[in-house]
Amino acid sequence: MTDTAALPTTTTSTATTSWYQQPLILAVLGALLLSGGWSPWPTVWLVPLLFIGWVPYLLMERQLTLEGARKRRVFVSTYLMLVLWNALTTWWVSYAELAAGIAAVVLNALLMCLPLMAFRQTKKRLGNRWGYLSLPIYWLAFEQLHLHWDITWPWLTLGNGFAAAPQWVQWYEYTGFLGGSGWVWVVNLMLFRLAVNNEQLTILGKSVRRPLFTAYCALLIVVPIGISYLIGARYQEKGPTAEVIVIQPNFDPYVEKFEGGPKFIPYEEQLTRMLQLSEQHLTPQTRLVLWPETALEEAVWENTIETNPKIRRVREWLARHPGVALLTGITTINSYPSKEAASETARHRDDLGYYDIFNAGAYFASATAPIAFYHKSRLVPGVEKIPPVLASLISHIDLGGTVGSVGSQTERTVYLAPANAPALRVAPVICYESIYGDFIAEYAHNGATLLGLVTNDAWWHDSPGYRQLLSYGQLRCIETRRDLARSANTGFTGFINQKGEIIQRETAWIPTASRATVHLNDETTFYVRFGELIGRGAQLLAVLLLVAAVVLGFVRKDSKAR
Incomplete structure (x- = not known):
C-alpha cells in the first residue's frame, strides 16, 4: 500500500x-x-x-x-x-x-x-x-x-x-x-x-x-x-480404485442414542441396525465399511476390548465377509500404571487409578487382525477440551458431572492396508478435525490414500453447522488431492472426489447407507509436502x-x- x-x-x-x-x-x-x-x-x-x-x-x-x-x-x-x-x-x-x-x-x-x-x-x-x-x-x-x-x-x-x-x-x-x-x-x-x-x-x-x-x-x-x-x-482422479460403503444409522443423540435418553435404543439394537445397513449394501468388491463417530458408544477399556460382546459380534460379522475392513467411531478408555506415566488430561479415581477417555476410531483390517486405535486429536474447546489454566480453576468445583478434557494423541495415524487392497491406507478423521487444513495434510504426508471421516452431525440439529462441515471436507480434498468417504450418524453421508466435488450424498435424517468406488491417490501436493x-x-x-x-x-x- x-x-x-x-x-x-x-x-x-x-x-x-x-x-x-x-x-x-x-x-x-x-x-x-x-x-x-x-x-x-x-x-x-x-x-x-x-x-x-x-x-x-x-x-x-x-x-x-x-x-x-x-x-x-x-x-x-x-x-x-x-x-x-x-x-x-x-x-x-x-x-x-x-x-x-x-x-x-x-x-x-x-x-x-x-x-x-x-x-x-x-x-x-x-x-x-x-x-x-x-x-x-x-x-x-x-x-x-x-x-x-x-x-x-x-x-x-x-x-x-x-x-x-x-x-x-x-x-x-x-x-x-x-x-x-x-x-x-x-x-x-x-x-x-x-x-x-x-x-x-x-x-x-x-x-x-x-x-x-x-x-x-x-x-x-x-x-x-x-x-x-x-x-x-x-485435473484427473489419480490412483487405483476400491469400493467403500458408508453407513448413516440416524440415531437422535438427544433422545435415542445415549443411555438415559427418553427414547433410548439399546446398544445391541443400535449395533444390529448398523450391521443390517452394511449387509444390505455389500458386494463382492467391497473393501471397506465406515460407521460414524461414537457408533460404538458404550465405553470399553482398550486393554480388554476383545472380551466385549459387541466387539465379538463385529468380528463374527467380518468373518462372514472376508476381505472387508471396518472403520468405526468408538468411545474407549485407557489406563496408566502411575501418575508419572499418565497424560496431562488423565482423570483419577481411587478404584480405577489414572485413565483417559477417548473419542476414538477403531479399525478392523480383518476378522482376526488386532484392532488399531486412533484417538481424536483436534478437540472442541469447552466441550471436549478445557485449557489447562481453566481446568485448574474448576477442578475443585462440583459441576454435577465429569470435569476435564478428553484424551488425544499427537501423531496422525494412518491405518495399514488390508491384504486384498494394498493401496487402501485410510486416514481416520473425526468430525471437527476436518476443518483443519494443515492437520488433514499430515495424514496424506504420512501415506494416507483415502480420507475416512466419521461424524455425528445430529448434535447441531438441522442447522448451518453440518452443511458447512460438509463443505469444509471439499476443501480438504483439494488441498490433499484425496477422495473422502463420509459416514455421519445423521447429517450428510456420502463421497467427495479429489477435486472437491460431492459425487454422492444421501438424504439427512433417515437411516441409510451409500456405496461408491473411490480413487486411492498416493501422490503428495505442494501443500502436503511443505505445509x-x-x-x-x-x-x-x-x-x-x-x-x-x-x-x-x-x-x-x-x-x-x-
Whole structure:
C-alpha cells in the first residue's frame, strides 16, 4: 500500500458525518457481508461478499481515526462487528452445548480483535503504508495461531469461506486455505483504496487513472478464479480404485442414542441396525465399511476390548465377509500404571487409578487382525477440551458431572492396508478435525490414500453447522488431492472426489447407507509436502512488524523527552 491511501490524522467535526459513515451502520454492514461465506445454505452466489466484507471495517476505522476517537470507542465498534459476524455464522454451536456456543461467539470475537488492534498500533507508529500492509499479515498470523493453541476455533478462517465455491480455489493444493484468506484481504484493501481515493491512485509507486485501477481490482478476483478453473479442468482422479460403503444409522443423540435418553435404543439394537445397513449394501468388491463417530458408544477399556460382546459380534460379522475392513467411531478408555506415566488430561479415581477417555476410531483390517486405535486429536474447546489454566480453576468445583478434557494423541495415524487392497491406507478423521487444513495434510504426508471421516452431525440439529462441515471436507480434498468417504450418524453421508466435488450424498435424517468406488491417490501436493508456508511466514513478519512498531514508539518518546 502507498501513502495515497494514507488517512488524515487531524480531527474533524462529527456533525458532517453522513449516516452511512456511522460506525454502528458500518459494523452491522461488515458483519452481514462477511457472513456471506457462511450462509445457512452454502451457495456460490454469496461467496463474492467476502471480497467486500472487510471494506466497512476499513471505512469505520478510517472514520474513527478522522474523528480522533478514543481507543475504547474504536475497540467497542470493532468488537461489535466481530461479535455480530460470529453470532450470525456460529450460533448453532449452542445446540450441542449452550455455554460452548456462547463462548464461541463472545470469546472468538474478542480474540479476533487482537490482529485488528495490532494493525491500529502499527499504523499509528509506522505510518499508513506499513499499517495497511501489516493488516493481512497480522490476520494471517492470527489464523495460523488459531489452528494450534488450546482455544483453537478456526471455523471462521477466511479461506474456509470458499467452501461453497471449491471450483474457485483449486489452487489450494499449493497454498492451502490460508491462501484464500490472503486473497480476501488483498481484494478488500484494493477496493477500500478505490473507495476513499477520489483522485490519485498508485500501483507500485506509479500513478494510474481510476478506470485502470478498477480494472486491476477486477483482475485480482477474476485471474485466481480463472487459474482455478484451468487447474480443475486439467485435473484427473489419480490412483487405483476400491469400493467403500458408508453407513448413516440416524440415531437422535438427544433422545435415542445415549443411555438415559427418553427414547433410548439399546446398544445391541443400535449395533444390529448398523450391521443390517452394511449387509444390505455389500458386494463382492467391497473393501471397506465406515460407521460414524461414537457408533460404538458404550465405553470399553482398550486393554480388554476383545472380551466385549459387541466387539465379538463385529468380528463374527467380518468373518462372514472376508476381505472387508471396518472403520468405526468408538468411545474407549485407557489406563496408566502411575501418575508419572499418565497424560496431562488423565482423570483419577481411587478404584480405577489414572485413565483417559477417548473419542476414538477403531479399525478392523480383518476378522482376526488386532484392532488399531486412533484417538481424536483436534478437540472442541469447552466441550471436549478445557485449557489447562481453566481446568485448574474448576477442578475443585462440583459441576454435577465429569470435569476435564478428553484424551488425544499427537501423531496422525494412518491405518495399514488390508491384504486384498494394498493401496487402501485410510486416514481416520473425526468430525471437527476436518476443518483443519494443515492437520488433514499430515495424514496424506504420512501415506494416507483415502480420507475416512466419521461424524455425528445430529448434535447441531438441522442447522448451518453440518452443511458447512460438509463443505469444509471439499476443501480438504483439494488441498490433499484425496477422495473422502463420509459416514455421519445423521447429517450428510456420502463421497467427495479429489477435486472437491460431492459425487454422492444421501438424504439427512433417515437411516441409510451409500456405496461408491473411490480413487486411492498416493501422490503428495505442494501443500502436503511443505505445509502452511503462508501462515508461518505471516507469523515471522508479524513479529518483525510488532518489534519495529514498539522500538519506533520508544524512539519517538525518547526524542520528545529530549
